[in-house]
Amino acid sequence: MKTVIHRCLVLLLVTLGLVLGGCDSPQTGSLNPNQPSPTATVSAPASATTPPVTNLARLEGKATVELIVNGGAIRIELDGTNAPITAGNFVDLVKRGVYDQSIFHRVVKEPEPFVVQGGDPQSKDPNVPKAYWGTGNFVDPATNKPRYIPLEIKPKGASEPLYSRTFKTANISQPPQLRHTRGAVAMARSEMPDSASAQFYFALTELPFLDGSYAVFGYVTQGMEVVDKIQQGDRLESAKVL
Numbered sequence: 721m722k723t724v725i726h727r728c729l730v731l732l733l734v735t736l737g738l739v740l741g742g743c744d745s746p747q748t749g750s751l752n753p754n755q756p757s758p759t760a761t762v763s764a765p766a767s768a769t770t771p772p773v774t775n776l777a778r779l780e781g782k783a784t785v786e787l788i789v790n791g792g793a794i795r796i797e798l799d800g801t802n803a804p805i806t807a808g809n810f811v812d813l814v815k816r817g818v819y820d821q822s823i824f825h826r827v828v829k830e831p832e833p834f835v836v837q838g839g840d841p842q843s844k845d846p847n848v849p850k851a852y853w854g855t856g857n858f859v860d861p862a863t864n865k866p867r868y869i870p871l872e873i874k875p876k877g878a879s880e881p882l883y884s885r886t887f888k889t890a891n892i893s894q895p896p897q898l899r900h901t902r903g904a905v906a907m908a909r910s911e912m913p914d915s916a917s918a919q920f921y922f923a924l925t926e927l928p929f930l931d932g933s934y935a936v937f938g939y940v941t942q943g944m945e946v947v948d949k950i951q952q953g954d955r956l957e958s959a960k961v962l
Contacts, residue, residue, distance in 0.1 A: 776869060777808035784941075785814055788957040789824075792946035795962070796905055798938040802874045802897045803881065806907055806916070806937040809869045811961055813839075813918055818858055819959040820844075825853035826921075827952040833924035836950045837908055840919050844955075857917035871913035872935050874898065884913050887932030896936070900927035903940035903947070922947050 779800025787794040798807040813819060824838035842848045842856035857866035874881035874897040882890055900906065904923040907916035922940065923930075924947070940947060 776805050776867075777812040778804040779808040779811055780804065783807070783811055784962040785811070785938075785959060786962050787819070787943075787959045789946055789950055790954060791957075792943060792949075794943035794946050795941050796938045797941045798905075799898060803872055803935060803937040805869055806872045806935045809867075810920065810937060813858060814959045814961055817959075818918060819956050821958075822956050823853060824950050824952060824954050824956065825850075827950060829924065834927070835921040835923060836947055837919065837921040838956055839908075854919070856919075866917055868915055868917050869907070871909070871916065872937075873932060886913065892932065896931050898936035900930045900934070900936060901939070902926055903944050904936045905938045905940065906930070906934045906936040909934070924948065 779798060781800050783798045783800065785796045785798060787796070798810060800807040818841050819839060821844040822838055822840060823843035824836055825840055825843055826835070826837040828834035828836075837854070840853055840856040841858055843853040848856075857868070859865065860867040870883045871885065872881045872883055873887065875887070875892050876894050876897050878897070882892065887893075887896070898904070900923045902923060902925050904927075906921055906923065908919040908921055909916040916935065
């Protein structure tokens with residue numbers, strides 16, 4: 721019984737770290753890493769399957785992205801069929817060079833494998849202290865403001881994704897189409913559902929307790945051994961769409 725309780729506490733702590741280590745929420749814009757994520761009410765869209773933002777990049781079908789880390793290649797198949805906005809956002813950021821030379825600022829492997837997290841654009845800025853890595857977003861040069869994407873998770877068997885709500889708040893009991901299996905790639909975010917921007921993570925093992933709360937948008941198809949060797953502070957050398 722003690723072992724079970726300990727494992728539950730560990731999973732709770734690392735999951736909380738995923739939330740706080742994600743992007744700043746749209747309401748804060750603060751770079752203070754000690755500032756707790758704010759709580760706020762997010763109004764659901766008129767239709768649960770209608771994305772609240774329409775001027776975002778979308779991926780139709782699938783695409784392959786290759787990341788180079790420590791000289792090794794990681795290939796990810798992005799699923800625009802089931803996560804068109806989330807996958808489209810990632811493709812757009814890759815094409816813009818946002819991820820090139822960024823740092824993997826959070827790696828959790830002990831006491832149990834959890835995630836490798838990176839994608840903070842400000843982590844490649846030598847003028848930004850390490851303490852602020854994991855608090856940044858993609859700032860769109862067209863607006864000079866952070867760009868956020870809605871939480872987008874498609875229930876298994878559904879024709880369209882659910883937007884801006886977790887499965888728990890939407891009272892959805894079936895699993896998502898894209899699950900947190902080993903090698904899943906998903907977006908990090910703050911406590912607010914529509915706060916994902918650029919930061920992403922690799923699932924190092926099956927993480928079913930994250931299903932329905934975080935948006936998976938692809939899977940590692942080659943190079944999972946490279947992901948397993950990533951250490952905190954390692955650099956994402958380059959990213960390109962194949």
